Amino acid sequence: MGDEQAWIGRARSGDKEAFSRLVEAYQTPVYNLTYRMLGNSDEAEEAAQEAFLRAYSRIKQYDAAYKFSTWLLSITSHHCIDRLRKRRLTWLSLDEPLPAQYAAHLASGTPGPEAQAVRSELEDRVQELIDALQPDYRAAVVLRYWYDMSYEEIAQAMQTTVSAIKSRLFRARKMLAAAQTTGTEMAEMV
Amino acid sequence: MTHEEAFSLMMDALDGALAPAGADRLEQHLAACTGCRAEWSALQLVDDLLAGAPTIPAPAGFAGRVSARLVAASWPRTLGALFTLSVGSVAALLTVAVPAAVVLIATWAALSQPAGFAQLAIGLQQLARMGGAVLGASRTTLRILLVETTGSPLFLSWAVALGLVLAAWAHVLGRPAPVRVRGR
Numbered sequence: 001m002g003d004e005q006a007w008i009g010r011a012r013s014g015d016k017e018a019f020s021r022l023v024e025a026y027q028t029p030v031y032n033l034t035y036r037m038l039g040n041s042d043e044a045e046e047a048a049q050e051a052f053l054r055a056y057s058r059i060k061q062y063d064a065a066y067k068f069s070t071w072l073l074s075i076t077s078h079h080c081i082d083r084l085r086k087r088r089l090t091w092l093s094l095d096e097p098l099p100a101q102y103a104a105h106l107a108s109g110t111p112g113p114e115a116q117a118v119r120s121e122l123e124d125r126v127q128e129l130i131d132a133l134q135p136d137y138r139a140a141v142v143l144r145y146w147y148d149m150s151y152e153e154i155a156q157a158m159q160t161t162v163s164a165i166k167s168r169l170f171r172a173r174k175m176l177a178a179a180q181t182t183g184t185e186m187a188e189m190v
Numbered sequence: 191m192t193h194e195e196a197f198s199l200m201m202d203a204l205d206g207a208l209a210p211a212g213a214d215r216l217e218q219h220l221a222a223c224t225g226c227r228a229e230w231s232a233l234q235l236v237d238d239l240l241a242g243a244p245t246i247p248a249p250a251g252f253a254g255r256v257s258a259r260l261v262a263a264s265w266p267r268t269l270g271a272l273f274t275l276s277v278g279s280v281a282a283l284l285t286v287a288v289p290a291a292v293v294l295i296a297t298w299a300a301l302s303q304p305a306g307f308a309q310l311a312i313g314l315q316q317l318a319r320m321g322g323a324v325l326g327a328s329r330t331t332l333r334i335l336l337v338e339t340t341g342s343p344l345f346l347s348w349a350v351a352l353g354l355v356l357a358a359w360a361h362v363l364g365r366p367a368p369v370r371v372r373g374r
């Protein structure tokens with residue numbers, strides 16, 4: 001922690017070497033976030049690099065009263081949300097039926113005999129589920145499940161209120177549960 | 191209890207924040223409500239999937255690629271600022287220095303006429319004449335600059351370039367400071 005504050009201090013005065021230490025320390029949390037948000041490794045790499053460059057250019061704005069990781073993940077998630085909005089796809093909604101392509105994907109996750117296969121099936125399925133969520137719901141889910149952030153921390157990272165985050169997470173869980181059920185039912189019908 | 195209340199208790203349960211009294215009430219509702227029971231098992235399944243999903247590590251060489259971009263990104267900005275600053279300064283200097291030099295040369299030429307410098311000390315008349323010479327020279331210079339030189343392609347391109355550089359310079363200097371937003 002003492003090291004981290006020293007690196008941040010040096011990076012603030014333009015020391016790229018010190019900032020590189022921060023990149024090494026946070027590369028996996030940042031990359032995992034971009035991967036989980038964007039769903040593919042090429043775009044995840046690009047977005048993670050971009051997030052670090054943005055963090056460097058704004059490092060003077062970092063307020064040491066908050067965790068550096070929260071600040072960095074906040075920049076990263078906003079950048080991913082911007083990228084997702086540019087894709088202009090349609091996301092899962094509580095009011096509309098599940099798109100057929102998601103239902104088919106979700107239905108295909110029935111556990112098989114080989115443990116390895118089941119494992120990667122499940123992982124694919126997790127990503128399918130997340131990919132179906134709209135950008136800011138997706139960010140709330142990923143920050144909650146992978147980063148173990150409290151509602152307060154997520155609200156701080158996403159610059160909104162705790163109640164907004166609560167409602168996003170509740171709705172996201174409801175949608176995912178519905179997607180799960182619909183997927184299974186459709187699999188049974190086929 | 192309504193289905194909505196039951197759902198809210200399920201959320202608390204997933205967050206590990208369900209009090210024992212709430213747990214009892216939820217259990218009673220689930221025992222009696224098929225819809226909520228199905229939703230609860232789907233919610234738990236999704237929660238398990240998400241909670242059990244691994245963290246994907248950054249690919250090999252990632253930090254090095256970021257550092258390389260960091261170094262590359264800073265050069266164009268530094269060079270660009272230096273270029274704008276130096277060209278802007280030279281242009282500003284020329285704008286003042288060139289006409290001033292022309293005025294001086296023209297004045298000197300006017301004063302080196304026989305009736306010029308030798309009689310300068312005699313009186314105010316000569317001073318007035320000198321002033322008149324300066325004014326005349328300035329007028330001549332102005333005329334040369336405006337009428338004769340403006341026609342030349344060299345002057346026109348110089349003027350256009352100067353205008354562009356000054357505009358770019360003003361843009362750099364006049365750019366508003368970034369708004370400070372925490373966390374962004």
Ligand SMILES: [Zn+2]
Nearest residue numbers: 193196223226
């Ligand atoms: Zn119910």
